[in-house]
Every structure is written in C-alpha cells, then in structure tokens.
Amino acid sequence: MDLGLQGKVALVTGASRGIGKAVAQTLINEGCRVAICARDGERLRAAVHDLSHGKNNGDVIGVSTDVTDEAAVQQFVATAHKTFGRIDILVNNAGTHLRGTVDTTTLDILNRQLRDKVFGFFAMIQAVLPIMRGQKDGRIVNVIGQAARHPHPDRFPSGVTNAACMALTKSVADAVARDNIRVNAVCPQYIESELLASLIDKEMRERKVDRATASAGFSRANPLGRTGTPEEVADLVSFMVSDSANFIAGSAVSIDGGYHRYVFG
Numbered sequence: 149m150d151l152g153l154q155g156k157v158a159l160v161t162g163a164s165r166g167i168g169k170a171v172a173q174t175l176i177n178e179g180c181r182v183a184i185c186a187r188d189g190e191r192l193r194a195a196v197h198d199l200s201h202g203k204n205n206g207d208v209i210g211v212s213t214d215v216t217d218e219a220a221v222q223q224f225v226a227t228a229h230k231t232f233g234r235i236d237i238l239v240n241n242a243g244t245h246l247r248g249t250v251d252t253t254t255l256d257i258l259n260r261q262l263r264d265k266v267f268g269f270f271a272m273i274q275a276v277l278p279i280m281r282g283q284k285d286g287r288i289v290n291v292i293g294q295a296a297r298h299p300h301p302d303r304f305p306s307g308v309t310n311a312a313c314m315a316l317t318k319s320v321a322d323a324v325a326r327d328n329i330r331v332n333a334v335c336p337q338y339i340e341s342e343l344l345a346s347l348i349d350k351e352m353r354e355r356k357v358d359r360a361t362a363s364a365g366f367s368r369a370n371p372l373g374r375t376g377t378p379e380e381v382a383d384l385v386s387f388m389v390s391d392s393a394n395f396i397a398g399s400a401v402s403i404d405g406g407y408h409r410y411v412f413g
C-alpha cells in the first residue's frame with residue numbers, strides 16, 4: 149500500500165534505538181524527512197548515520213534532547229522546523245518502563261516515569277501544535293503501552309503513567325480534530341528492544357532462572373505465543389500517520405499479539 153508519506157516531515161522522539169529507531173527507518177523508507185532525538189548524543193549520532201545509510205544527505209537529523217526539559221524540546225522542534233520548513237508528523241515514543249508495587253515505588257520513581265512520558269509527550273505536543281495548526285494539517289501518534297489497559301500490581305509506575313497518556317491522547321485529539329490534526333495512540337506490549345532485554349535480565353536475577361525460562365514468561369503471555377518486533381510497531385505507526393487512516397482520531401490501537409482482553413473497549 150502506498151501510504152502517501154513522500155515528502156512529509158516527521159519528528160520521532162527516543163529514536164536512537166528500539167521502537168523509535170524502527171519507526172524513523174520505516175518513515176524514511178516511505179519518503180519522509182525525519183528529525184530524531186534522544187539524550188545520549190553519541191548513540192543518537194550513530195542512529196542518524198545508520199538511518200541515512202551513511203549518506204548524511206540532510207534528510208535525517210538528530211538533536212540531542214531530554215524530552216522532560218521544556219527548553220530543549222522547544223529547541224528540538226525549532227531546529228527541525230528551520231531545517232525542513234514544516235512538521236507534518238510527531239511520534240511521541242521516548243520513555244521507559246519502571247516496575248514496582250504500591251509498596252516499593254518511591255515518589256522519585258513515579259515522578260521519573262511520569263516526567264519521561266506524560267510530561268515529555270505533553271511538551272512535544274505543545275511545541276508542534278502552533279506549526280501544525282498553521283499548516284491546517286498534522287498527525288500525532290503517542291507510543292503508550294498495554295499497562296494502560298492492564299495495570300499490574302508489580303507495574304504500578306507504568307500502569308499509572310500509561311493511563312495518564314491515554315487520557316492525554318483522547319483529550320488532545322478532541323481539542324485539535326477540527327484543525328485537521330489527528331492524534332492517536334498505539335499500545336505495544338513485549339516488543340524486542342533493549343527495554344525488554346533489561347526486563348528479561350531482571351527476571352533472571354530476581355527469580356534465579358535461566359534466559360530461556362525468563363524469556364518464555366513474556367512470549368507465553370499472549371495468544372500468538374511470541375514477542376513482537378520494533379518493525380511491526382513501526383508499520384502500525386506509519387499507517388496511523390498516513391492518509392489511509394484519515395478517519396481515525398482519538399483511538400488507541402493494541403499491538404500485543406492478542407494479549408489485551410477488552411475487545412469491546
């Protein structure tokens with residue numbers, strides 16, 4: 149399917165690895181010019197090199213940015229706008245997954261998780277909205293996570309944070325729909341990235357099991373019986389920001405191998 153993304157300009161946060169990098173690559177393959185950010189400048193430069201296949205022709209730029217820093221976010225968006233002249237797409241992806249229960253989660257942990265995703269997504273959206281409103285066109289996808297729909301006792305920080313991201317998505321989507329800006333979310337679960345690898349390592353340490361046993365716990369959790377790939381999430385995000393999804397707004401699409409239970413929700 150031709151997604152009609154040729155010539156569009158996309159911002160992808162947290163794109164030095166994992167899901168964000170795969171999203172950036174897929175959008176580039178569809179003909180987008182892309183600006184990416186992450187905190188670690190060296191890994192970001194390496195990602196820009198990979199994504200531009202060593203050509204460094206200016207169609208991919210990286211700006212080292214912590215999305216919890218409002219001034220840095222403004223600088224990232226301004227740099228991308230100045231370089232490319234417009235901003236059609238924002239993919240809010242930067243974030244992490246902190247585990248803990250109501251007993252073990254400290255205010256500091258909860259604060260970190262909320263700042264990375266809720267505050268980071270919000271700051272990025274506020275920064276791009278004036279540009280998208282001026283264009284009378286924009287597409288925003290928030291990469292949230294199934295903990296929003298399925299909060300677990302041992303994933304308290306990410307459950308709370310992802311639920312807030314869902315509310316943020318719907319609230320903003322309704323507010324900007326008449327400006328022809330579509331805001332949606334995708335909810336992945338158990339996607340093969342460094343984040344998942346770190347969770348598997350933690351399981352091995354805490355439950356004193358080998359890697360195969362720890363990994364199986366994640367792939368057994370869904371009906372398809374496997375983990376997903378960043379590229380599979382990237383294909384969904386690319387569809388959601390394309391003209392083929394023009395009548396989809398304020399939705400949150402699961403990509404989790406069938407893990408979710410709320411088929412009517």
Ligand SMILES: NC(=O)c1ccc[n+]([C@@H]2O[C@H](COP(=O)([O-])OP(=O)(O)OC[C@H]3O[C@@H](n4cnc5c(N)ncnc54)[C@H](OP(=O)(O)O)[C@@H]3O)[C@@H](O)[C@H]2O)c1
Nearest residue numbers: 162164166167186187188214215242243293338339341343
């Ligand atoms: N993998 C899964 O199974 C899964 C499931 C549910 C939800 N998700 C969500 O999907 C998103 C991507 O996950 P992933 O698995 O690809 O994670 P990952 O491999 O850990 O990659 C995270 C990316 O975000 C960047 N980042 C983190 N905090 C940032 C900040 N404050 N400012 C700017 N960049 C930041 C990281 O680079 P730096 O560290 O250099 O900043 C990195 O590029 C996250 O929001 C995560 O919560 C993932």
